[in-house]
Structures are given as C-alpha cells and as structure tokens.
Amino acid sequence: xxxxxxxxxxITFRYDKKYILHGIDLEVFEGEKxxxxxxxxxxxxxxxxxxxxxLKPESGIVEIFGKRRDKEEDFLEVRQKVGFLFxxxxxxxxxxTVKEDIAFGPLNxxxxxxETIKIVEETCALLGLIELKDRLTHKLSYxxxxxxxxxxxxxxxxxxxxxxxxxxxxxxxxxxxxxxILRNNAKTYLVVSHDREFLRQTTDKVYLLKNGKLSQxxxxxx
Amino acid sequence: MHLEVFAEGDSFLxxxxxxxxxxxxxxxxLLCATSNTLKIPFLYLLYSAxxxxxxxxxxxxxxxxxxxxxxxxxxxxxxxxxxxFQLEQALMVTMKSNAIIMATIALLATxxxxxxxxxxxxxxxxxxxxxxxxxxxxxxxxxxEEYEKLKRAISARGFSPRLNVHTYxxxxxxxxxxxxxxxERAEETYKCMLSRGFKGDFPLYDVLxxxxxxxxxGIIMILIASFxxxxx
Numbered sequence: 001x002x003x004x005x006x007x008x009x010x011i012t013f014r015y016d017k018k019y020i021l022h023g024i025d026l027e028v029f030e031g032e033k034x035x036x037x038x039x040x041x042x043x044x045x046x047x048x049x050x051x052x053x054x055l056k057p058e059s060g061i062v063e064i065f066g067k068r069r070d071k072e073e074d075f076l077e078v079r080q081k082v083g084f085l086f087x088x089x090x091x092x093x094x095x096x097t098v099k100e101d102i103a104f105g106p107l108n109x110x111x112x113x114x115e116t117i118k119i120v121e122e123t124c125a126l127l128g129l130i131e132l133k134d135r136l137t138h139k140l141s142y143x144x145x146x147x148x149x150x151x152x153x154x155x156x157x158x159x160x161x162x163x164x165x166x167x168x169x170x171x172x173x174x175x176x177x178x179x180x181i182l183r184n185n186a187k188t189y190l191v192v193s194h195d196r197e198f199l200r201q202t203t204d205k206v207y208l209l210k211n212g213k214l215s216q217x218x219x220x221x222x
Numbered sequence: 223m224h225l226e227v228f229a230e231g232d233s234f235l236x237x238x239x240x241x242x243x244x245x246x247x248x249x250x251x252l253l254c255a256t257s258n259t260l261k262i263p264f265l266y267l268l269y270s271a272x273x274x275x276x277x278x279x280x281x282x283x284x285x286x287x288x289x290x291x292x293x294x295x296x297x298x299x300x301x302x303x304x305x306x307f308q309l310e311q312a313l314m315v316t317m318k319s320n321a322i323i324m325a326t327i328a329l330l331a332t333x334x335x336x337x338x339x340x341x342x343x344x345x346x347x348x349x350x351x352x353x354x355x356x357x358x359x360x361x362x363x364x365x366x367e368e369y370e371k372l373k374r375a376i377s378a379r380g381f382s383p384r385l386n387v388h389t390y391x392x393x394x395x396x397x398x399x400x401x402x403x404x405x406e407r408a409e410e411t412y413k414c415m416l417s418r419g420f421k422g423d424f425p426l427y428d429v430l431x432x433x434x435x436x437x438x439x440g441i442i443m444i445l446i447a448s449f450x451x452x453x454x
Contacts (some may be wrong), residue, residue, distance in 0.1 A: 054374055080380030091371045092378075094399045105379040107388050138402055156379060 003066045004029045005160050005188060006051060006082075011060035013046055020046050022212030024060070028160065028190055035199040035219060036192045038209035044192045045087060047209065048162050052084050065159075080109055083158030087165045087192075089145035093137040098129060098148050101137055105156035123155045127181065143174050150178065154185060161189035167198055196222045228331040233278040239436040240333040240341035246443045247329040251322050253451045260310060263317035265450045270324035277328045284327060291323050292316075335359040344430060349422075361408070368403050372396050 006028040013021040020043035028034060036044050049055040050062060053075030062069045064078045086092045095101035099120050106116045124130045127147050132140065140148060150166065166182075167175045175198070182189065182202055193199050199206055200219045207214045229236070235243075254266045274284065295316050302308040330338060339356040343349065376392060383389045412420075 052378060054378075075377075076380060076382055079378055084378045086375070086378070090403075092375055094372050094375050095395050096398065100395075104376075104381075104392070108380045108382070138406065152379065 002029060004063075005065060006190075007061075007063040008047075008051070009061040009063070011047075011050060011057045011062070013043070013050065013055065013057045019212050021050075021057070024212075024214050026207070026214060028188065030159075030188050032188055032205070033186075033203045034190045035203035035206035036190060036209060037194070037196075037199060037206055037222060042209045043212065044209055045164055048084070048164055048190070048192065051078075051162060052082065053078060080156070081159045083153035083156055083161045085150060085153050085161065085163045085166055087168070089142075089149040090138075092149040092152060093145060096136060097133070098135055098137055098140070098151075099124070099133045101148065102151050102155045105152055109156060119155050123151045126154065126185070127151045128177070143170055146170060147174070147178075150181070154181070159188065161186050161191075163189055163191040165192055165194070167193065167195060226331075226334055227283050228277070228279045228327060229334045231277065231279060231332060233276060233332070234435075234439075235273070235277040235328060236332045238332075238439055239430060239432060240337045241344055241430065242432075242436045242440040243329045243333060244338070244341055244345060246440055246447075247325055249444050250325050250329075250447045253447050254318055254321050254325075257318070257451055258314075260314060260317075261454060262450060263314055263321060265454060266321040266447070267317050267324075269446065269450065270321045270328060273328035274324050277332050279327070279332070287327065288320070288323065292320070295319050341430065361404070361411075364407065365400070365404055368407070369396075369400060372399050372403075 004027040006026070008024055008026040011021050011024040011026075012019065024047065026047075036047070038044050046055060050057050051064070053062075053069060053072065065081065067074070069075055069078060093101050095104055102120045102123055103116045106119045111119065120133070124133055127150065129144075129147060129151055132144055132148065135144075137145070137148060146166070153161065161182075163182075166178055170178070179198070179201060182191075191199070191202060199222060203219050206217050206219050206222060208217055250266075250269075254263065257263055257266070298312050298315055302312045333341070336356065336359070339352045339359070342355065343352045373396070376396065381392060383392075
C-alpha cells in the first residue's frame, strides 16, 4: 500500500487548560481532496499549524512524506513541499510588490532568476493578476490579496496544499475562479471551510472536527 | 509575548495602591541617585533587596533581569582605570543602579502597566505621557504578534537563511513590513478611536481610593529612605 503524504497519529493539543485536539488521527494520500469542517474555534487552523510545524503538539506523531517530524529543521522540507494558504492574507504577504511575493517561494526552492521570472509570469496569467504584478501588496483590495496569496502558494508547485478558508468573504465570480483553479491545478489538498456548498464542489471526503475529535463523512451528507 | 511577569502575584506589595508605589519609588530613586558615600548606596541595596524579598516574585526571572542589566553596568568596570578613586566611583554606580533596578522591579513591576498609567494620571503627570505609556504597552504586544505573523509567512514558504542577497532582502522586507504594518495599524486604531469620540485623553472609568495601609506604607518607606540618606 502507498505511504500517505501526511500522517498524524494521536495528536493532542491544548491552549492553557482547554484541550482543542484530543487524539487526532489523520492520513492524507496523494490525489486525495479532503475537506475539514467544524465550528469556530474547533481547532481546524491549529491542526494545519501542527502539520506545518508552527505549533508543536503536546503528544502524538507528525509524519510527513514518510518521515517523522519533530524539530524545527525537520519542517523545512515540509514547508518547501506543502503549500499553505493562511486564513488571513496579511499573514501570507510580506514583500513590497506582488511579483516579489510570488517569486519568494520559488527562490527559496533554489530556482534561478530566469526560471523564477517565468514562474511569476505563468502564475499571474493563471490567476489573472498580470495587471497587479507591480502593485504594492499592502495596498491591494481584500479579494486581490486573497488571489495573490493563492498565487504565492501555487508558484511553489507543492505536492500537497493546505488551504485555510480559501473562499472566505469572496464574491461569487472570484469564488468560481478559485474553484476552477483548484480543480485544474491542485492534485492533493486539505481544505478548511465553513461553506458546505464549496466543500461539496471541491472535495471527495470531509472530516468533521468537533470537541477535539475527527469524524469522517461524505460531502453530500454535510 | 508576556510583559507583566512580575505583576502576577499576591504579596502586600502587589496589593498596594500604584500611586503610593510610584511616589515611594520616585523619592527613593532621587535619594539614592544623589547620595555620595559608599555606605549609603550599600544600605539602599539592602533596602531594595528586602523589598524584593517582600514581593515574593519568582527568583529565577528576577535574577535573569538583574543579570541583563548588570551586563551594561559591567561595561563601566571595563573602562575605569585601576585607581582607587575611580574604582570607588564604579562600585558606587553599580550599587546605586542595582538598588534602583531592584526597587523598580519590586515597586513598579508588581503593578500592571495599565494601573501604572492610570495612577500616573491621578498623580497629575502629563496626560500625553500617560497615554503614550498605555498605548506603548498595548501595541508592543500587537507589534510582537505582527512580527510572529511575518516570521510564519516567511517560513511557511520554505525559507532558510543563508549568506546571500535573497536572505538579506528577506530580512529587509521583514523589517520594512513591520514598519508599514505598524504605521497602518496605528492609523486604523486612531480612526477607530475617533469614531468613538476620542478627544485626546482617556476618560477614567473607575476611581482609585487611598486606604490607610497605603498611606502608612508610603510614609514608613519614605522615612526609612530619608533616614538612611541623612542620618547615617
């Protein structure tokens, strides 16, 4: 049987005295499109942060690409190969201009200048950001920021995407655009959303996170 | 980020009125800084040490702070020439600074920053000063959060620092980003305050009341400090 890209075993996490995750097991295989659904404050973002190594679980095992990840250094490879879209675009964008922000990831992967310029062009074309390329990231509108944030992730061509509320607060046209981009460009992803309809359209299976436990359902049953 | 490590506690110093503590602290510092024999700063050192003892704060955290401050005081020792008079001066500076630092921790750090800002208003300090103190404290934490956010943004895309232009540029963006963001955040907050009728100062919600024990504590502490200064 194939190894999963991401495997969590018995993950427990708490903020102060309150347990947010209580023995979470989760596997993400290549090609899977998984949704994560749950009420506010259920720990969805916390779970994604644990996969990325931003938070360390109290107990449990984080295994990514078949290797155990404990220390900060172990997560460098994870961060280079897993594309993480933050819930808040201001957490994602930090370079002065849009093109620099998109170039940041590919440069970290060791791509040459020429390759990076090509990647930036292609990504901007894909997401319809060509006109925004030279704009300042902190002056963009909310919707533009969302799209640019997604572009910075797509530019790294990750093996797996972790998307935290990619469509929150976007109009229908932009939502449809993101939907089709996900369908055509992302093979494997774990997407957090509150939007039942969105999960039905983008995922094959959905996990419900509630009271620190995960349970699996079908998107249609949500 | 946690800035008020020493403010959580339950000694009588924690319960004391912050205005009294400010007055005692100010008079103590003044007396200590202007003293000019070796004996007086030494006695003041004991005075502050006993205050620290009374405040029952975590000793390890306290020693770390003291060590950090003494690093800079240590520099004085590096640069004084080895003559008796100068050594005496260096020793005096060391004792005075340590006495004042310890008093700061025991008297001021045992109150929350908010209550200190509030107390300084009551003591008729300039309103602007109190507002700055309050906002500085509030937004230092926000700024630190913003920094954490940026750091996360950078590492989420697989950044690892090396000796190259890309790395320097990234650090530049980090600092620049922090500046731009804090500026924008400040403007936003200001608009928020204006929209709720802000006119330049913070109206006070509750009224602090003196208690007998605050007064007694204040008088005794100032008397001891003056006694050491003028009678020994």
